[in-house]
Amino acid sequence: MILSKMLGNQGYHILEARCGLDAITIAKSRQPDLILLDILMPDVNGYEVCTTLKNEVATQNIPIVFISAVEEPNEKVEAFSVGGVDFINKPFQLVEVLARVETHLRLSSMQCQLIEQANLLKLQNISLQRELCNISGINPREYERISESFNRNEFKVFYQPIINLQSGLINGFEALIRWQHPQRGLVLPAEFIEIIETTDLIYAVGRWVINTACQQLRIWQSYYPHLENLTISVNVSTKQLLEFNLVNYVRETLNEYNIKPQCLKLEITESTVMGDRDITLQNLYQLKALGLKFCIDDFGTGYSSLRRLTDFPIDILKIDYSFIHNAEWLIVKAIATLAFSLGKEVVLEGIETNEQLELLKSLFPNSLAMVYGQGYLFARPLDAFAASIFLEQAKTIPDLEIA
Numbered sequence: 001m002i003l004s005k006m007l008g009n010q011g012y013h014i015l016e017a018r019c020g021l022d023a024i025t026i027a028k029s030r031q032p033d034l035i036l037l038d039i040l041m042p043d044v045n046g047y048e049v050c051t052t053l054k055n056e057v058a059t060q061n062i063p064i065v066f067i068s069a070v071e072e073p074n075e076k077v078e079a080f081s082v083g084g085v086d087f088i089n090k091p092f093q094l095v096e097v098l099a100r101v102e103t104h105l106r107l108s109s110m111q112c113q114l115i116e117q118a119n120l121l122k123l124q125n126i127s128l129q130r131e132l133c134n135i136s137g138i139n140p141r142e143y144e145r146i147s148e149s150f151n152r153n154e155f156k157v158f159y160q161p162i163i164n165l166q167s168g169l170i171n172g173f174e175a176l177i178r179w180q181h182p183q184r185g186l187v188l189p190a191e192f193i194e195i196i197e198t199t200d201l202i203y204a205v206g207r208w209v210i211n212t213a214c215q216q217l218r219i220w221q222s223y224y225p226h227l228e229n230l231t232i233s234v235n236v237s238t239k240q241l242l243e244f245n246l247v248n249y250v251r252e253t254l255n256e257y258n259i260k261p262q263c264l265k266l267e268i269t270e271s272t273v274m275g276d277r278d279i280t281l282q283n284l285y286q287l288k289a290l291g292l293k294f295c296i297d298d299f300g301t302g303y304s305s306l307r308r309l310t311d312f313p314i315d316i317l318k319i320d321y322s323f324i325h326n327a328e329w330l331i332v333k334a335i336a337t338l339a340f341s342l343g344k345e346v347v348l349e350g351i352e353t354n355e356q357l358e359l360l361k362s363l364f365p366n367s368l369a370m371v372y373g374q375g376y377l378f379a380r381p382l383d384a385f386a387a388s389i390f391l392e393q394a395k396t397i398p399d400l401e402i403a
């Protein structure tokens, strides 16, 4: 009563409630800017009132300041844990109550402005995205369909083993994205990756792949201590490498899952290394400084520039599957020889038969320790469970010879 009068004298319009239930009814119907709430009341207590209001959409953003004579620290902690923003002890000083009321009203007003601006930005982003879709010839409905599917967790990461050709042992996996469509089953990236890579989806999807792959690698390295150097290769696009916070994100992810940096390999394309954008190079070198390894994917099919092989911090060349598929052994040998002479390793993609494997091995008899293979002969891309079984089998036969 006294408080109402004092605040009323300061120009505030006051609504008074006689009990807890009364407070809930008034708050729902009148939606005040701020609530001063006692804890001890005749029917429901202040904590229950606060919990009820925080669970209602219409009242959840109203700041609630507890004002009570309770002295117990646990009672105060409870007030904050149910959603209160402040606690004022009785007996109170008017000047203190006024200062806190003004502060919380100001904060609340700023919060409302921020929410409005965020909603506005969201709308602007949607319309900008539609314009970008139109410019790049992408169907906006397709974009939305893929975006919604990603938000519904329909995308999965599959893992394809990479095998050392000298030892026949698994070196790591390449993480590959798939869409587990509820009606169509497993959809390959050819159907959706372009939309992801040419829109803002690449940032969220790209980070999700890095996170999922590192999380899975942590599970495997923990479960199979002898595979502490197992690696994971993640494909990253040119756009991702221009992302301002990419380096921090990768660093935090490695820390979160306790992954040794050299166990994470990033596969970039030839078009990425053809660009000379400052941010790309800066990010590449910062990631390299963390200890990551870089691999040029599908080497030999894009706009190859040999100069970039020494300008960029590349560790591995992944020779495109088409050379093996078309039996262009001389080209395979030439690229690999170049890689070895620059101190880089080689991954041969698309090995499907024992004949191909034997022939490839015969091309590099003295450098096999630096040559890795990937392809259906060893395994197709596997879901996490099947990849774990693959590792389990590799574990039980440590001298497994693939050929």
Ligand SMILES: [Mg+2]
Pocket (backbone or CB within 6 Å): 174, 235, 267, 297
């Ligand atoms: Mg790749």
